[in-house]
Ligand code: KG4
């Protein structure tokens with residue numbers, strides 16, 4: 001019987017502030033590693049591209065080593081291990097040539113491979129069948145670290161390179177699992193992963209995603225609505241004209257004196273407000289009214305006929321609402337009280353949710369979508385999750401949401417897209433060819 005080699009992809013993601021590697025075999029996760037830089041950026045209140053790049057340089061090799069360890073049991077070589085001469089001079093020069101702008105990364109990678117037992121080096125080479133890397137959109141200095149590192153690895157192991165659009169990764173994230181070996185990619189798993197039990201259209205259904213589908217991508221950098229007719233056939237039908245929804249969360253959090261990233265903290269305050277008002281026996285509309293009475297915020301662009309969003313006006317409205325509150329003689333020159341912060345958070349979250357829901361529902365109707373996919377860091381928000389779950393149940397369409405570890409940036413989603421591409425016959429870039437050499441970071445890459 002012919003032995004068919006499985007498709008085993010090493011995937012790399014460095015588009016923003018996560019250095020992430022994963023290994024997938026035939027679409028199933030063997031390893032999932034994410035190193036987040038959040039604590040490094042927190043003191044500056046946002047992500048600085050040059051700082052992000054430096055952190056990716058530093059973390060690239062340790063995260064790669066952890067990934068190869070998790071997937072194939074490759075021991076992490078100690079710094080003083082005897083040199084095994086896995087790399088000849090030509091290989092060393094080629095690693096250095098790809099990584100001229102990555103301080104220290106070339107040296108780290110060379111030391112890592114040189115110190116590794118030869119059997120391990122051969123095991124990596126014989127196990128992998130391709131490398132996938134995010135090439136946009138994102139912060140270009142950060143993207144370049146992943147791309148240059150991926151080129152060095154693809155050349156070293158003579159593997160095809162698959163450049164992947166980060167946003168397609170967020171779409172595919174709903175079909176993946178961050179947990180190696182326990183869950184395979186498949187219909188049941190996607191449901192378990194998304195916590196969407198009870199959606200009959202999708203249970204055991206094949207094909208997994210019923211098309212046409214609509215994707216709502218909500219993160220710190222993006223707010224987009226994408227119509228999907230089949231895998232790889234995307235049409236962007238709407239996007240933010242200014243700030244992304246996560247960015248608005250972070251900016252409003254900042255004006256309330258909360259630390260970056262503010263999304264999860266606003267969400268907690270809003271939750272507190274809602275739970276206290278619900279326990280006081282107020283109906284949903286009543287609680288909204290009372291939060292809105294304290295801080296009334298607009299629902300920007302909700303009545304425009306297009307599918308675009310705007311969140312910068314909402315942030316400015318929050319700023320003015322706080323300013324007015326502080327100028328109120330009743331405030332007595334005191335900063336916002338805890339209850340006021342909770343009310344502002346609740347009203348802000350309600351305004352965001354109303355806006356996202358309104359436009360998405362309209363797009364679902366116009367495009368006849370049978371499935372809604374939501375990806376990106378903001379879908380970690382439980383209020384937004386709950387509201388979309390209810391709305392999709394009412395509309396009778398399937399909802400796919402990634403498991404929490406896959407809503408923020410990761411490489412598993414990038415590897416899964418490359419797996420779909422390979423399955424559908426798309427060739428990778430071959431080391432040494434002009435197409436391979438010309439692969440560049442594209443910060444504004446669009447679907
Ligand atoms: O997708 P992501 O990890 O990175 C980008 O590509 O931007 O998204 C990060 C964004 C941040 O703005 C963060 O504040 C927001 O997602 N976020 C949340 C929540 N958790 C993360 N926003 C609202 N509620 C949350 N629970």
Ligand code: ZN
Pocket residue numbers: 166170219376377408409
């Ligand atoms: Zn992202």
